[in-house]
C-alpha cells in the first residue's frame with residue numbers, strides 16, 4: 011500500500027517535532043537566519059499550526075555584516091507572514107569595533123553570533139530555540155540530537171547527550187536551562203532544494219547565479235558588500251557569474267562560480283557537485299573541529 | 311549524498327523527470343551495532359566512499375598518513391578522533407538510484423549503550439558487525455538483543471575483517487554456526503549473514519575477488535532491495551493529539567502525527583480517555599483538505615461533535631487500544647543512577663507525560679545466557695521486565711503490534727534525565743482501578759451525551775437496554 015515519498019516523510023517528522031515544542035515549552039522561539047534552511051523551517055511551522063498562526067516569534071541574530079539583500083528579504087518576509095520578528099545584535103561589541111578583520115573570524119563569530127545569540131535567548135527568557143541546522147552539514151552536527159540540551163550557560167556537552175529514542179522527546183529543563191531543537195536534522199541539502207522547488211518557497215536572490223562584481227582571491231570569490239571587505243594585495247576585481255551556496259556574513263562567505271539562475275538549475279548543479287556546501291565558509295575551517303568548539307560554547 | 315549513482319547531468323537536465331524519479335525512491339533508515347572496534351564506523355565510511363556518497367572535502371579531512379581512515383567520516387567529535395572510538399551516534403545520508411538512506415553509526419562501547427539504542431530505535435534495518443578475527447563477544451549479543459527488542463524488522467549480520475583471517479570460509483561458517491542459535495532464541499527476524507572486509511571493501515559495494523565461495527548479494531545491493539518496515543497503514547487508526555488548533559471560535563482541530571492506520575472524512579473514531587465517539591469531519595492540512603491520510607502523516611482532524619479532547623489524548627478507531635494504569639514492559643536502563651522503585655519518574659508515552667512509579671522489577675535478563683534472573687533494580691545498560699504504575703491511564707498497544715503507541719521513556723523527575731526506554735508488553739492483569747476505568751469508558755461510549763442512564767429494575771429489561779447500548783458501541 012501507499013508509502014510516503016522521502017520528502018513527505020521528512021515533512022511529517024519535522025511537523026511532529028515543531029508541534030511537540032510549541033506544546034511542551036513555555037517560551038519557544040525560532041531562529042531565523044534568512045537562509046534557505048530557515049525558509050524551509052518557517053514553512054514547516056506554518057504547516058504545523060495551520061489554519062492557526064505560528065505560535066512563537068522568529069529571532070534573527072544580526073551581526074550587521076549580512077548582505078543587504080538578506081535584510082531586505084527578511085523584513086519583507088516577516089511582514090508578509092504576519093509573524094513577530096525579533097532582531098538582536100551585540101551592540102556593545104559592535105560599538106567596540108568588532109569585525110572579522112580585526113578580531114579574526116573565530117573571535118568575531120564568538121562575539122557577534124554566539125554571544126549575541128546567548129544574550130538574545132537570555133533576554134527573551136526562551137526555554138526552547140529552533141535552529142535550521144542539518145546533520146549532513148558538518149561532522150559535529152551529524153552527532154547532535156533533535157532535542158539538544160543546553161545548560162544554564164547555553165553550553166552543549168556532546169559527550170553526555172540525553173538518549174533520544176523513537177520520536178519521543180524529553181524536553182524537561184530547569185529554569186535557565188534550555189533545549190535547542192533541530193526539526194531539519196534528517197534533511198539533506200538536496201532535500202531542502204527539492205522542497206523549496208516543489209513548495210515554491212521564496213528565497214534570497216543571492217542563491218541564484220548572476221553576473222556579480224567580486225574580488226577574486228585565490229580560489230575564493232568575495233562579494234565586496236557595502237565596503238566591509240577591503241581589497242588586499244593580489245585581489246582582482248572581476249565580474250563573475252556566481253551565486254551563494256550558503257548564506258552567512260558577507261566577509262566570510264564566498265560565492266561559487268555558477269550558471270544556476272533557476273531552482274532546477276541549482277538542483278542540477280547539486281547533482282554533480284563534489285564538495286560540501288560549507289566548504290566556502292571560512293569559519294568552519296579555522297581549526298580541526300572548530301564547529302564542535304563553537305557549538306559547545308553555544309553557537310547554533 | 312547527491313552524487314551517488316545519479317547520472318551525470320546532461321545539457322538538458324529534465325527537472326520534472328528527475329523529481330519524479332526522486333519521488334519514487336523510498337527512504338530506508340538503518341543502524342550499525344556490535345562490539346567496540348568491530349569496524350562499524352569503518353564500514354559506514356567505506357560504504358559512503360564506494361557508493362560516492364561522501365564529498366571530496368570530507369574525504370580529504372579523513373586522510374591520515376596518506377590513507378583515508380574511513381572511520382573518520384563518521385567519528386566527528388574531537389574526543390572520538392583522538393581516542394579512535396565512537397562515543398555517540400552519527401547520522402549520515404546518501405542515496406542511490408534505488409533508495410535514499412539514513413545511516414546511524416552507533417558506538418560499540420558498553421558505556422555508551424544508550425547511544426546505540428538511540429540510533430537503533432528508529433531503524434528499519436540493523437547491521438550487526440562481528441569481528442572474524444576476535445569472534446563473538448557479550449557486547450555483540452547485547453546489541454543484537456537490544457535491536458531485536460526494538461523490533462527492527464531486518465538484520466545484516468556482517469562478519470567483518472575477513473582479510474585478517476585470510477578470507478577463510480571456515481571462519482565465516484564457524485561464527486555463523488555459533489551466532490545463529492542465539493538469534494533464533496531471541497527471535498531476530500530476517501537476518502542475512504554476510505562476510506566482508508570494511509577496510510578493504512570486499513562485499514561492501516563491490517564483490518571483490520577474495521571470497522569466490524560466497525554468492526549472496528553484497529551489502530549495498532542488499533540494502534537497496536530489502537523490504538522496508540511495514541508502515542502500519544493497515545493497522546487500526548491511532549493518533550495521539552499533540553495540540554488543539556483553535557485560531558478562532560469556528561475552528562477546533564486536533565493536530566497530531568498518525569501513528570498507524572488510515573483516516574477519511576466520515577470515519578467513526580473514539581477519543582480516549584473520555585471514550586466519546588464522533589465522526590471525522592475534515593482532514594485539514596496547509597495544502598488543502600485530504601480525502602484520505604495515513605501513517606506517518608502529520609495532519610489536523612476536525613470532528614462532527616464537540617467533545618472534550620486535549621493534548622495527550624488518543625484518537626483511535628478499530629480494535630480499541632488497551633488502557634491501563636499498570637502495565638508490564640521490557641526496559642533498557644540508561645541512567646547511571648539505577649532504577650529505584652522508591653523514586654519518582656515521569657512516563658512520556660506518545661504526547662502524554664504522566665507521573666509514574668516502578669512497581670517492581672519482575673526479572674532481569676542476563677544478556678549472555680538469556681536467562682531471567684531475580685532483581686530488585688536495573689543498573690545502567692541492564693535489561694529487564696518491570697511493572698510500571700502511572701498516575702493516569704495510558705492508551706497503548708503492545709510494542710510488538712505498534713512501535714509508536716507501544717513505546718515510552720522514563721524521565722527522572724529530579725535530574726530530568728532520560729533514565730530508560732520501555733517497550734510495553736501488556737496491561738497488568740487484575741487491577742481494580744483499570745477495570746473501573748474501562749467500564750466507565752464503555753458506558754460513556756454507549757450512552758448518548760447528556761442522557762441519564764436509568765436501568766430498569768427488572769433484569770431482563772435492563773439487559774435489553776444494555777444490549778441496545780452495546781449495539782451502538784459495536785456498530
Ligand SMILES: Nc1nc2c(ncn2[C@@H]2O[C@H](COP(=O)(O)OP(=O)(O)OP(=O)(O)O)[C@@H](O)[C@H]2O)c(=O)[nH]1
Nearest residue numbers: 346347348349350351352395396418471507508509
Ligand atoms: N583488518 C581490518 N581492520 C579493520 C576492518 N574494519 C575495521 N578495521 C579496523 O578496526 C579498528 C576499529 O574500527 P572502527 O571502525 O573504529 O570500529 P567501530 O566498530 O566503529 O568501533 P566503536 O565505534 O568505537 O565501537 C580500526 O583500526 C579499523 O581500521 C577490516 O575489515 N579489516
Ligand SMILES: [Mg+2]
Nearest residue numbers: 350351395396
Ligand atoms: Mg565507531
